[in-house]
Amino acid sequence: MVFEIERSGDVPSKDPDRDNGNGGFQIEHDSLNAYCETELDINENGLRVLEKRYLKKDENGKVIERPEDMFQRIAKNIADIDASLPFEGRRDPLAAEEEFYRAMVSMEFLPNSPTLMNAGRDLQQLSACFVLPVEDSMEGIFDALKYTAVIHKSGGGTGFSFSRLRPKNSIVRSTLGVASGPVSFMKVFNAATEAVKQGGTRRGANMGILRVDHPDILEFITCKQDNRDITNFNISVAVTDKFMDAAIGDRDYELIDPLTGKAVNKLQAKEVFEMILDGAWRNGDPGIIFLDRINASNPTPHIGEIEATNPCGEQPLLPYESCNLGSLNLSKFVTNGKIDFQRLAKGVRTAVHFLDNVIDANRYPLNDIDRMTKGNRKIGLGIMGWSDMLMKLEIPYNSEQAIALAEKVMSFIQTESKKASVELARDRGVFPNFAGSIYDSPGGLKIRNATTTTIAPTGTLSIIAGCSSGIEPLFALSYIRSNILDNDKLVEVNPIFLKVARERGFYGERLMEEIAANGSIQKIDGIPDDVKKVFITSHDISPAWHVRMQAAFQKCTDNAVSKTVNFPNSATKDDIRDVFLMAYRLGCKGLTVYRDRSRDKQVLNIADSVPQSAKDYHHIAPRPRPATTKGTTQKLKTGCGNIYITINEDEFGPCELFTSMGKSGGCASAQSEAISRLISLSLRAGVEIKSIVKHLRGIRCHQPIWENGGQILSCPDAVALALESKINEFTIGKSWRAANPSSSQMGSNNNLIGACPDCGGVVHHESGCVSCRFCGYSKCN
Numbered sequence: 001m002v003f004e005i006e007r008s009g010d011v012p013s014k015d016p017d018r019d020n021g022n023g024g025f026q027i028e029h030d031s032l033n034a035y036c037e038t039e040l041d042i043n044e045n046g047l048r049v050l051e052k053r054y055l056k057k058d059e060n061g062k063v064i065e066r067p068e069d070m071f072q073r074i075a076k077n078i079a080d081i082d083a084s085l086p087f088e089g090r091r092d093p094l095a096a097e098e099e100f101y102r103a104m105v106s107m108e109f110l111p112n113s114p115t116l117m118n119a120g121r122d123l124q125q126l127s128a129c130f131v132l133p134v135e136d137s138m139e140g141i142f143d144a145l146k147y148t149a150v151i152h153k154s155g156g157g158t159g160f161s162f163s164r165l166r167p168k169n170s171i172v173r174s175t176l177g178v179a180s181g182p183v184s185f186m187k188v189f190n191a192a193t194e195a196v197k198q199g200g201t202r203r204g205a206n207m208g209i210l211r212v213d214h215p216d217i218l219e220f221i222t223c224k225q226d227n228r229d230i231t232n233f234n235i236s237v238a239v240t241d242k243f244m245d246a247a248i249g250d251r252d253y254e255l256i257d258p259l260t261g262k263a264v265n266k267l268q269a270k271e272v273f274e275m276i277l278d279g280a281w282r283n284g285d286p287g288i289i290f291l292d293r294i295n296a297s298n299p300t301p302h303i304g305e306i307e308a309t310n311p312c313g314e315q316p317l318l319p320y321e322s323c324n325l326g327s328l329n330l331s332k333f334v335t336n337g338k339i340d341f342q343r344l345a346k347g348v349r350t351a352v353h354f355l356d357n358v359i360d361a362n363r364y365p366l367n368d369i370d371r372m373t374k375g376n377r378k379i380g381l382g383i384m385g386w387s388d389m390l391m392k393l394e395i396p397y398n399s400e401q402a403i404a405l406a407e408k409v410m411s412f413i414q415t416e417s418k419k420a421s422v423e424l425a426r427d428r429g430v431f432p433n434f435a436g437s438i439y440d441s442p443g444g445l446k447i448r449n450a451t452t453t454t455i456a457p458t459g460t461l462s463i464i465a466g467c468s469s470g471i472e473p474l475f476a477l478s479y480i481r482s483n484i485l486d487n488d489k490l491v492e493v494n495p496i497f498l499k500v501a502r503e504r505g506f507y508g509e510r511l512m513e514e515i516a517a518n519g520s521i522q523k524i525d526g527i528p529d530d531v532k533k534v535f536i537t538s539h540d541i542s543p544a545w546h547v548r549m550q551a552a553f554q555k556c557t558d559n560a561v562s563k564t565v566n567f568p569n570s571a572t573k574d575d576i577r578d579v580f581l582m583a584y585r586l587g588c589k590g591l592t593v594y595r596d597r598s599r600d601k602q603v604l605n606i607a608d609s610v611p612q613s614a615k616d617y618h619h620i621a622p623r624p625r626p627a628t629t630k631g632t633t634q635k636l637k638t639g640c641g642n643i644y645i646t647i648n649e650d651e652f653g654p655c656e657l658f659t660s661m662g663k664s665g666g667c668a669s670a671q672s673e674a675i676s677r678l679i680s681l682s683l684r685a686g687v688e689i690k691s692i693v694k695h696l697r698g699i700r701c702h703q704p705i706w707e708n709g710g711q712i713l714s715c716p717d718a719v720a721l722a723l724e725s726k727i728n729e730f731t732i733g734k735s736w737r738a739a740n741p742s743s744s745q746m747g748s749n750n751n752l753i754g755a756c757p758d759c760g761g762v763v764h765h766e767s768g769c770v771s772c773r774f775c776g777y778s779k780c781n
Contacts, residue, residue, distance in 0.1 A: 040068055040105045045492075046464040049776035053460070054116050068105065070116070075101035077120035081357040089428035091353075099350050107465040108333070109351045111326040112456070114155050115358060124363035125154040126324070127373075128456075129310030133319035134185070136164045136259065141185055145192055150365045152196045152204030159207035159317065161307035162186060163238065166259050167215035181216045183223045186230055193232040205311040205769075205779055206233045209289065212243045212272065215255045215264055221275045224285040227599055234311055234769075236590065237276055238291040244584055247273040274573075277580065281573045283598050284765065288580060289313060289590035297558065297589075299450040300376055302436035312769050313590045314456050314562035315380060320372040322364065325380040325456045326355050330409065331388035331467045339389070339409070345416045348381065352420035355379040356448060377431040380454025380559055381417050383410075385467035387474050391496045396533045397473045398545040403552045406471070410453075410556035417452035424448035451558035459771030459778045466495075470562060471553055472766045473538045478516040492516075497535050504528060538566045538766075539596065543579045551586035560589040564766045567595040594765040622684035626650045634725070636718040639703025643672065643715055645722040654689065654726070656680035659719065672715050679719070689723055696720035 042050075047067065056065045065073070079097035082090055103109040110116070112128040119126055130151050134144045148158050166172075168181030186208050193204050208230070210220040221237060224230055246253040246269035253272075254263040279286050289309060294316045298306050306316045315323045328351060333344045359377055364370040386406070387397060395401050425431075425448040430439075439445050455471055462469040478493040493501075493512050501507035506526055514524055520537045521527050546565040554561045565579050576593055583591040631648030646658040657679045659672040675696075682692055701714035712718050763772045770779040 038102050038105050040071075041107045041466075042067060042464065043466045046466055049460060049463050053776055054113075054464075056121070071101055071104045073120040074104065074111070074116065077124075078115075078354055078357045078361050081360045084360075085428060091427070096353065096357075100354050103347065103350045103354070106332065107329050107467075108347050109326060109328050109354070110458075110461045110465055111354065111358065112323070113460055115326075117155065119358075119361065123154060124361070125156065125365060126358050126362040127156055127322035127364070128325060129157045129159065129312075129315060129317075129323040130365075130369060131159045131308045131310065131317035131319055131321055133307075134160050134162055134164060136166055141165070141188075145189060147366055148189060148204070148206075149192060149196055152193060154365045156322070156365070157205035157207075157311040159209070159308040159310045160189070161209045161211070161238065162220075163209070163211040163214050163307060164258050167257065167264075168219065170257075170259070181219065182210055182214070183216060183219050186223065186233060190230045190232045204232070207309055207311040207313065208233045208235045209238050209308045210235075211256075211291070212237050212239045213254060213256045215257065217255070217272065218267075218275065221272070221279055221286055225279065225282060227283055234287065234313070234592075235285050236287040236289045236309070236313060236592075238289050238307070241290075241292045243269055243272075244290075246270075248581070273577075273580075277573050277576045280580075280593050281571070281576050281595060281598070284592065284594045287313060287590060287592040288583075289316075290584060290588065293587070294560070294589050299378075299439070299558070300433050300437045303376070303433050309560070309590070312457050312562045313592060314382075314560045315454050316560060316589070317378075318372060318376070320366070320368040321376065321378065322362075322369050322373045323380060323454075323456075324355055324358050324362070324373070324378065325382065325454055326351050327382045327384045327456065327458050327461055327470075328413070329385040329465045329467050330383050331385035331392065334389055334392040337393065339393070341412060344412065348413055348416040349420040349423075351381050352379065352417050352449075352452060353424065355381060356421070356424055375431065375433045376450040377448060378451045378559075379449045380456060381413065381452055382455040382458070382470070382557075383413070384458040384462045384465060384470055386471040387468035388496060391494075391534055394534050397536055397549070398541045403548055406549060406552035407555055410553050414453050414556040414558070418445060418447065421448045421452050422446060453557045454559040455553055455557055455561040455563075457562045457766065457769050457771070457778075459766070459769060460776040463776050469766055469771075471549060472563065473536065473541055475538050475764050475766065476516070476519040477521060477535055477537060478512050479519070494535075500531060500535075504531065506531075539568060541566075543567055543571075543575065543593075544582065547579050547582045547586065547588070547591070550591075551583070551588050554586075554588050562769075563592070565591065565593045566765075567593060569596045569598070571595050622681050623652065623655075623686075625655060625680075625684065629655060632726075634722045636712060636722065637705055638712055638715050638718050639701060639705045640715060643718050645719055647722065647726055654683050656683065657719070657723070659715070661715075672719075675716060675719060679723075689726070693720045693724050697724070 050067050050070065051063055055063045055067065055070055058064050075097045079093045079100055081093075082096050083093040111119075111126075114128050115126040118124055132144050132147055132151075134141060144160065151158055162182035162185065165182045165185065166179045168179060168184070170179040171177075172179055189206065189208075193206060196204055208220075210217060214220070217237070220235070224233075224235055243253050245251075250268075250270045252266040253269045255265040255267060256262065257264045276286060276288065291306075294306050294309075295301070298316075300318070304318045306318055308319075309316045310323050315325070317323070328344070328347050333340050333347065335343075356377065356379060359374060359379070362373070364373065389409075390397055390402055390405075393405075395405065422445055425446050428448060430446055431437075431448060431450055433450070434440055434447075437450060439447055439450075458465075458470050468474055474494060477497050493515075498507070501511075506528070511524070511526060515521055518524065520540050521532055521535060522540050543565050546563065550561050550563040550565075567575060576595075579593065580591055629648035629650050631646055633644055633646040636643050636645065641661060644660040646660075647654055648656045648658075657676050659676045661669040661672060679692055683689070696716045697720040699714050699716040699720075704711055704713045706712075712721065763770050763777070771777065
């Protein structure tokens with residue numbers, strides 16, 4: 001990939017005296033510090049994502065910086081905080097810049113997406129997610145709505161607890177009206193998010209949470225039964241220990257009016273728990289957060305109680321706190337089949353220093369967020385590349401050895417992050433809300449950051465880093481990406497597996513294509529059994545191992561762990577129940593599950609799967625025809641006379657085709673109209689244009705004709721030619737690809753749920769979010 005950057009001689013930074021330079025400086029390559037000669041360790045897909053989503057562009061959308069420039073921009077911006085501190089707390093900003101740059105270009109560490117996008121630029125908003133309070137008043141509700149729009153505009157996501165709102169049909173004393181309840185206001189927030197998104201701003205993600213003892217809990221649990229409702233929210237029920245004990249013991253529990261704090265009703269806890277399980281089984285919503293467990297590890301209970309989390313659930317936050325996250329790429333810390341703990345310790349120290357500086361470099365969207373975030377100075381250092389590390393160490397993901405190693409590695413990161421934070425506190429002071437915190441006791445840590453570790457989803461970051469996402473297993477070892485313009489297929493293979501396949505002598509292109517079609521190697525002949533044990537994918541792993549892995553990392557993590565427990569489509573509600581109860585017993589702070597093909601959009605993407613029985617067969621309904629379409633008409637000659645072919649498109653791409661014969665009436669005209677209607681139906685159902693062309697091209701009638709140096713064999717052949725001539729035009733825009741999800745295909749057994757709205761590639765569900773491994777699109781970050 002070529003990045004074109006216009007330069008003329010040396011282009012100095014905006015301020016040669018090393019001011020923060022938020023105006024977005026340009027740097028001539030020859031003038032970079034010597035450390036910038038460190039080689040950028042990135043693959044083609046990572047470069048593609050950087051170009052599309054992160055690198056600076058001019059007003060015409062042209063990329064005007066290279067990846068190295070981006071990392072240098074970020075390193076300088078964050079390191080300049082060291083220069084702004086009082087002398088006794090200062091570290092050498094040039095040394096820090098070099099250290100930060102090396103960590104990023106080597107892909108050993110990456111901060112969260114807003115930091116990559118905005119550090120050293122005008123926006124300078126560096127946090128991914130926020131939690132906002134929703135007060136029980138019209139003013140409080142719409143203040144939260146206004147603040148949400150501001151945050152989404154800046155590129156952040158938001159989490160809310162709606163538990164303070166009075167229940168539906170309560171009397172509103174000021175107006176003598178009745179309250180509409182939390183779910184009704186969730187729909188208002190959802191609509192506002194949609195409006196901000198429609199305005200051309202990066203999509204904002206939301207988390208909606210309601211306490212299990214709120215009187216409206218049953219309406220909340222079922223509010224997303226229809227996949228078309230409240231589409232910009234993940235939802236989770238905040239369950240208490242009292243509720244869980246009642247559900248396990250089959251007892252009633254009380255519903256509490258949030259205004260009075262008094263019990264107003266009782267429900268059978270087991271029945272409510274079954275409703276939660278039913279929703280999770282149906283489509284993954286709601287998830288669960290264990291609220292008492294979260295607050296038991298709240299480091300600053302004197303400041304407030306934690307009510308909500310960020311959109312993927314891994315970051316419990318107080319009202320007005322923000323996420324400040326980054327991830328270490330564990331695959332980079334394996335040398336000669338062993339973990340290099342010395343290098344890992346250095347990586348942790350660098351990352352903690354970086355993330356602590358981000359708190360001060362950040363430009364927060366609200367003053368309350370600035371105050372609360374700087375008061376507690378929480379950071380969340382996590383990991384990615386866990387599955388890659390296991391593969392390099394030849395350890396199966398679903399093994400006792402992997403569980404033990406997870407605890408060992410995360411315990412090491414936790415300990416080293418605390419050491420690094422203590423060192424920062426020694427130089428710069430403890431966090432302002434330290435007095436009264438869990439650390440404020442004789443012998444307690446004098447620490448700079450109230451929390452230091454979080455395991456976040458790393459969908460886009462892991463693409464840039466070329467590694468597996470978070471602590472998730474691989475969703476596929478190999479996949480096929482079709483290139484529509486060149487009419488060919490590109491098989492992409494996990495590089496660690498590819499290396500082993502070549503070294504062990506079982507590599508072959510046909511085998512790789514078979515793996516891509518299946519997504520897994522477990523049932524493929526010709527691959528050694530020991531390789532199959534190590535190179536295991538998400539759906540090869542039983543749900544219990546998913547939960548055990550999450551629990552192992554949670555033991556050594558301050559905040560929470562983002563993880564999706566994947567189920568096959570055949571999973572039962574009993575299976576879902578078992579993992580929820582296991583997660584509770586093992587000490588997880590929350591849980592998200594996803595049952596394969598449980599969302600109706602997914603059926604459009606399973607192009608390679610053949611139904612094995614009637615229950616596996618899916619009916620695909622076409623999208624509605626809009627009131628207005630636009631298109632072009634072509635005139636072609638056939639043996640039956642002239643045929644006029646009109647192809648129209650809507651916002652998603654081609655949606656209908658009309659034909660008109662030179663002569664009206666007759667069988668030819670009737671058959672052409674029938675073909676047109678069937679093609680229109682297929683287009684709106686998401687069938688690829690080239691698949692339609694394939695089945696029409698070459699049909700011959702008794703009167704073929706030559707036209708413009710080529711032969712038109714029949715009226716259907718003419719229609720195929722007209723469609724074929726439009727393929728390149730339609731493939732230029734993302735709308736066509738999004739309407740044709742088969743343009744990028746993965747194995748049918750993978751955790752796929754729809755087409756990427758940006759590139760049309762197949763998206764999947766992991767770490768509580770929806771993401772695309774082709775272009776880096778993520779619904780949540």
